Amino acid sequence: MTKLKIGVIGCGSIAKFRHLREYANNGQVEIIAVCDIVEDRVNEFAKEYEATAYTSYEELLTNQDIDAVSVCTPNYLHAPVSIAALKAGKHVLCEKPMATSRADGEAMIAAAKEANKKLMIAHNQRFVPSHQKARQLIENGEVGKIYSFRTAFGHGGPEGWSVDGADSWFFRKEEAFIGAMGDLGVHKTDLLRYILGEDFVEVGAFVETSAKAKTDVDDTAVCILKSESGIIGTLAASWSYVAKEDNSTIIYGEKAILRLEDDPTASLIIQYKTGEVVKYELGGIQSNEIGGQTSSKVIDHFVSCILEDTEPAISGEEGLKSLQVVLSALESSETKKITSL
Structure with missing residues (x-):
């Protein structure tokens, strides 16, 4: 079986305790890239998950092998990073709040439609x-x-x-x-x-x-x-x-x-x-x-939506x-x- 290739952008606590851990526990994916502006931090995760380390998300997005990304950055970067990832042809799981304005949220939804890619917002309480x-x-x-x-x-x-x-x-x-x-x-x-x-x-x-x-x-x-x-x-x-x-x-x-x-x-x-x-x-x-920590089920749902081509429960529209x-x-x-x- 070909595994879904994942990149995680932002290596703070939410990536460490939820996204990376839950991707690693999902047999249908492979973490191939991690990104953070703090070099020591990203190198540590790259070593742990046998992934390529990046300090620039723009550079990570040029990696053609990546199918989907998690956006785990500070809030003000959620929209720009998600939009760039969608334009680069990647499915996106974005942490909440999805954006810092209605206009940015709408731009994310439009980018997902244009690219024909999944956009999911990581609201775990529904699960x-x-x-x-x-x-x-x-x-x-x-x-x-x-x-x-x-x-x-x-x-x-x-x-x-x-x-x-x-x-x-x-x-x-x-x-x-x-x-x-x-x-x-x-x-x-x-x-x-x-x-x-x-x-x-x-x-x-x-x-x-x-x-x-x-x-x-x-x-x-x-x-x-x-x-x-x-x-x-x-x-x-x-x-x-x-x-x-x-x-x-x-x-x-x-x-x-x-x-x-x-x-x-x-x-x-x-x-x-x-x-x-x-x-x-x-x-x-x-x-x-x-x-x-227990599984949030967010990652597993995101992965299955991509593999089965179904709409995420918390789509961009729901997140907005x-x-x-x-x-x-x-x-x-x-x-x-x-x-x-």
């Missing part, structure tokens, strides 16, 4: 078993009409996870563009759109920098979201949860309450109106705690809709008004 089960329960009417939700994604901040610690690009606005809302909040806007099966039409938000002294990006945000059918709820994204990561979502419905990733052992708890409680142990959510909620939240925070999407 979490409890989230998939919740969507199924809502779809088949078991929860009844959905009234409300609350979701949170918070931890102590990128310094505990990023390869550069407190000096990480995550804290620099010119490279990150957006802080906790781009790092964590966009995961939840994508998750909610997936679970509820609806888009959001209005957003109000408070976006602050309160926990991190040396940064000009947000570290704590709380949003109020309203969906097409009138479901309202809150989303919190924060780098100020100092003790334990929170990645929980609660859905309030007519017949039941769904508690997702809210309990240490039961990843989904259904509390029915009748008083009955059902607990599911479906396996844990991927954690940012190093050593607590989830990004747009975040961009609207920023606008709401700046204007002190509810923003319509």
Whole structure:
């Protein structure tokens, strides 16, 4: 069998703990190229994965053998690198948030169409078993009409996870563009759109920098979201949860309450109106705690979409809709008004 030949652009923590590791565990691919502007870092990964090291992504993209790339760079480079890769005839898996503006996101989608290549955004929350089960329960009417939700994604901040610690690009606005809302909040806007099966039409938000002294990006945000059918709820994204990561979502419905990733052992708890409680142990959510890594299933899905020529679950269009909620939240925070999407 001919293996899919992969290049990874950007060798920070997300590449180290997710992309490279998961490609290496997939028998249908071969990592043949890695790229990072830090020479020692890229040489280390090149040696580990028996790949060619590049310090220029433009040079990597001239390698005709590469079928697909992962874009694991700082946020401001997501769009330019992805577009260059698509124009070079490579399929692209891009980290979230897909871009730093709507225009850049649209340009990525257009480049993928023009090149007839796959563009997938690495939102892993759709692949979490409890989230998939919740969507199924809502779809088949078991929860009844959905009234409300609350979701949170918070931890102590990128310094505990990023390869550069407190000096990480995550804290620099010119490279990150957006802080906790781009790092964590966009995961939840994508998750909610997936679970509820609806888009959001209005957003109000408070976006602050309160926990991190040396940064000009947000570290704590709380949003109020309203969906097409009138479901309202809150989303919190924060780098100020100092003790334990929170990645929980609660859905309030007519017949039941769904508690997702809210309990240490039961990843989904259904509390029915009748008083009955059902607990599911479906396996844990991927954690940012190093050593607590499980497969995100993102890589395997991307690879199968290329090999089977199917549309990725999180296409560029889906990624852009989830990004747009975040961009609207920023606008709401700046204007002190509810923003319509």
